[in-house]
Amino acid sequence: MTAVLRATDLWKSFDGRAVLRGVSVELDVHDVVAVIGASGSGKSTLLRCLNLLEPIDDGQIFLAGDDISDPRADANRVRSRFGIVFQGYNLFPHLTVLDNITLAARFVHRMPRREAEERGRELLARVGLADKADAHPDRLSGGQQQRVAIARAIATDPEVLLLDEITSALDPMLVGEVLELVRTLAEDGATILMATHEMAFARDVANRVLFLDQGAIVEEGPPAQLFGAAREPRTREFLARFTAG
Ligand code: ADP
Ligand code: MG
Numbered sequence: 001m002t003a004v005l006r007a008t009d010l011w012k013s014f015d016g017r018a019v020l021r022g023v024s025v026e027l028d029v030h031d032v033v034a035v036i037g038a039s040g041s042g043k044s045t046l047l048r049c050l051n052l053l054e055p056i057d058d059g060q061i062f063l064a065g066d067d068i069s070d071p072r073a074d075a076n077r078v079r080s081r082f083g084i085v086f087q088g089y090n091l092f093p094h095l096t097v098l099d100n101i102t103l104a105a106r107f108v109h110r111m112p113r114r115e116a117e118e119r120g121r122e123l124l125a126r127v128g129l130a131d132k133a134d135a136h137p138d139r140l141s142g143g144q145q146q147r148v149a150i151a152r153a154i155a156t157d158p159e160v161l162l163l164d165e166i167t168s169a170l171d172p173m174l175v176g177e178v179l180e181l182v183r184t185l186a187e188d189g190a191t192i193l194m195a196t197h198e199m200a201f202a203r204d205v206a207n208r209v210l211f212l213d214q215g216a217i218v219e220e221g222p223p224a225q226l227f228g229a230a231r232e233p234r235t236r237e238f239l240a241r242f243t244a245g
Contacts (some may be wrong), residue, residue, distance in 0.1 A: 002065045004029050004191045005050065006162050010059035012042075012049055012215075019045050020056075021215040026194060027160060032186045034202035034223070035195045037212035043195035046212070047162045050193070051082040055139050064159060083153030084162040087169050089145040091137040091152075097124065098133040101152045109156055123151040127181055143174030147181055152183065159180060161185065162192035179205075199242060203227050211235045 005027040012020040019042045035043050048054040050061060052068065052075045053107055061069040068078045101123055102116040109121075124130050127147040129140075137145055139241050146166055155159060163182065167175040179201050186192055186205050196202050200207055203223040210220040211232070219232045230236045 001028065003027060003062070004064060005193070006062045007050060008060050010046070010049055010061070011057045012045055013057055018048065021214050022059075023215070025193070025213070025217075026212065027049075027191055029191055030189050031208065032192045032206045033081055033194070033208045033210060034191075034206035035193065035210045036197070036199070036202060036238075037195075038174055039093070041212045042215040043212055044072060044164050045215075047084070047164050047193065047195060050160075051084060052078050052164060053084075076108075080104070080156060081159050082162055083156065083158035083160070085146070085149045085153050085164065085166045087165045089137065089142070089149055089169075091145055091148055093137055096136060097129065097140070097148050100137065101155050104152070105155050120151075120155065122170050124148075124157055127151045128177075141174055142170045143177045145196065146174075146178045150181055151179075153229070154190070159191065161190050161192045163192060163196070165195050165197060167196075167198060179234065197242075199227065199239070211238065213238070 003026045005026065007025045010020050010023045021217065023046055025161060031082060035046065037043055045054060049056050056069060059069065060067060062070040063081060098117060098120050105111040105116040107115060121133060124133055127150060129144060129147055167178050170178065183205050206223055208220060209223050209226045211218050211226065213234050219230060219235045221224060226235065227239065230239060
């Protein structure tokens with residue numbers, strides 16, 4: 001079976017400093033993979049390289065068998081095959097919630113407005129925000145805004161959903177509703193790669209966890225093994241520091 005996403009030996013430097021040092025990642029369909037690691041370990045860079053928001057220096061990335069790291073690949077076309085949600089909400093403040101969600105479908109995927117809006121309303125219902133279609137983002141709570149960002153990310157049926165610490169900027173009270181939504185997407189079969197500090201959530205929802213340290217994957221495995229019986233001292237140290245706060 002062809003992996004949905006397969007990245008091999010990715011290298012990336014900023015200003016001569018290597019931030020990714022030979023990272024390889026593979027996701028099969030329905031995989032939910034959590035990337036954990038200290039701030040600065042390269043999680044965001046990895047996600048951004050995978051959907052070509054950052055050019056890699058070396059390595060290869062295949063999406064459903066297509067070599068998207070080929071310099072001739074159409075980066076916009078490739079990006080439209082991913083959904084991505086960032087830490088900040090990144091919604092367009094001057095557009096309604098419904099317009100935020102339908103923008104890509106209408107203008108990138110050329111879906112007729114009626115169809116895009118019908119689908120947009122279905123998506124809003126799915127994320128529990130059917131009544132917010134005509135609201136502007138600043139009228140929504142942070143948790144609601146992130147749920148809109150998720151609806152927008154899945155509006156175009158992406159092959160892989162990339163989630164970059166999507167609850168980190170939220171009031172703790174609002175984290176649960178966003179994680180519950182991600183859990184539902186995972187249960188519905190989405191293929192997800194998520195950078196997260198929510199260890200309990202990763203343990204619960206991911207089927208594989210990668211521990212990234214200084215741009216390299218030190219250890220990876222099923223959550224029970226990684227969180228319960230990590231082999232590498234660096235992993236144990238990170239997790240210990242983490243649970244100590
Ligand atoms: P994480 O998401 O794990 O916190 P990042 O991928 O954001 O880590 O960052 C990894 C390292 O790369 C950090 O040292 C960061 O300062 C650096 N970095 C990230 N993006 C850039 C950039 N655009 N220019 C220069 N350095 C960057
Ligand atoms: Mg980051």
